[in-house]
Amino acid sequence: MLDITSLNNLLAHPKKIVITTHHKPDGDAMGSSLGLYNYLIQQGHHTTVITPTDYPDFLSWMPGNAEVIIYTEKTDQSAALIADADLIFCLDFNNLSRINEMGELVRTAKAYKIMIDHHLEPEDFDDYRHWDINACAAAQLVYSFIVDVLDNKKLINKDVATCLYTGIMTDSASFRLPNTTSAVHRVVADLIDAGAVNWRIHELVYNSASENRLRFLGHCLSNCLEVLPEFNTAIITVNKHDLEKYDVNTGDTEGIVNYALSIASIRLAAFIVERPDKVKLSLRSKGDFPANEICKLYFSGGGHRNAAGGVSSAPLQEVVNQLKLILPEYKKLLIQ
Numbered sequence: 001m002l003d004i005t006s007l008n009n010l011l012a013h014p015k016k017i018v019i020t021t022h023h024k025p026d027g028d029a030m031g032s033s034l035g036l037y038n039y040l041i042q043q044g045h046h047t048t049v050i051t052p053t054d055y056p057d058f059l060s061w062m063p064g065n066a067e068v069i070i071y072t073e074k075t076d077q078s079a080a081l082i083a084d085a086d087l088i089f090c091l092d093f094n095n096l097s098r099i100n101e102m103g104e105l106v107r108t109a110k111a112y113k114i115m116i117d118h119h120l121e122p123e124d125f126d127d128y129r130h131w132d133i134n135a136c137a138a139a140q141l142v143y144s145f146i147v148d149v150l151d152n153k154k155l156i157n158k159d160v161a162t163c164l165y166t167g168i169m170t171d172s173a174s175f176r177l178p179n180t181t182s183a184v185h186r187v188v189a190d191l192i193d194a195g196a197v198n199w200r201i202h203e204l205v206y207n208s209a210s211e212n213r214l215r216f217l218g219h220c221l222s223n224c225l226e227v228l229p230e231f232n233t234a235i236i237t238v239n240k241h242d243l244e245k246y247d248v249n250t251g252d253t254e255g256i257v258n259y260a261l262s263i264a265s266i267r268l269a270a271f272i273v274e275r276p277d278k279v280k281l282s283l284r285s286k287g288d289f290p291a292n293e294i295c296k297l298y299f300s301g302g303g304h305r306n307a308a309g310g311v312s313s314a315p316l317q318e319v320v321n322q323l324k325l326i327l328p329e330y331k332k333l334l335i336q
């Protein structure tokens with residue numbers, strides 16, 4: 001284990017550093033990783049962000065993006081960087097299964113491993129942990145890591161601020177989720193003061209969809225939405241033919257589940273999609289309904305109380321039926 005002093009000593013001289021984050025990175029995964037990247041390069045560290053898989057175009061504009069390495073595209077180079085690193089930062093995940101094949105490479109690497117995360121039940125693979133489940137985003141924790149742990153607020157420049165703002169904005173659903181506390185708004189205010197152009201970041205992330213994406217959304221809402229009033233639950237089910245027909249790319253399904261949750265009475269919303277190799281579930285809930293418990297108990301997944309996910313190897317319709325069969329168990333919580 002490392003303490004704060006040894007960590008500060010390690011970072012006092014240029015090091016070989018890898019930053020990684022969970023597969024199919026979202027806004028917080030990329031924002032927290034590139035925020036930390038833009039901080040570390042100012043101190044002369046040789047720093048590389050390696051993502052386990054690709055990520056959406058609407059996240060491919062952040063400062064430092066051109067330097068990101070995607071493991072599935074550059075496997076050998078990624079493996080060499082991981083093996084050679086002095087420090088590996090693990091951001092926005094806390095279980096090595098969330099980085100696919102890279103997990104074993106990180107586990108066996110000689111580097112010190114530093115976890116910065118806000119998910120429940122961390123796996124014990126790290127040497128230093130900056131972890132808080134009450135944080136609204138890993139990007140919020142990167143901010144407090146730089147400001148409170150490393151005492152280096154002055155290095156939060158425009159690039160760092162832009163990335164961290166993006167992480168907080170996306171993981172808090174644009175500052176709407178219950179964990180968007182006054183403290184989060186103070187961090188965001190600091191980031192704007194440091195140069196993050198808030199309105200421009202919203203444009204880049206939320207107003208950059210393709211026409212196909214919008215037509216796919218229309219299809220989901222018109223043809224794939226099932227409302228179960230007796231359980232205050234709404235399910236959107238998408239099969240693989242729909243994905244092909246609308247040329248759905250990485251990131252195009254992101255956020256669609258929130259439309260199902262936007263119905264007044266709905267407490268639980270599910271987006272269930274037939275990927276080529278598995279069925280993927282995204283659950284969202286309102287209030288104290290534990291979406292993560294369903295994902296953990298039945299779909300080999302997990303996440304936060306109000307936003308969770310999981311997978312299944314069963315056929316699409318079976319997965320939908322399985323979810324429907326689980327609902328009566330939760331009826332009390334759903335109809336209160």
Ligand code: 5GP
Nearest residue numbers: 282283300301302303304307308309310311
């Ligand atoms: P999404 O629905 O956007 O894919 O995921 C929402 C949240 O659920 C993520 O931030 C992550 O915490 C969690 N999550 C999604 N898929 C999985 C999964 O397969 N396993 C685990 N443990 N968590 C997941």
Ligand code: MN
Nearest residue numbers: 028092138171
């Ligand atoms: Mn996150």
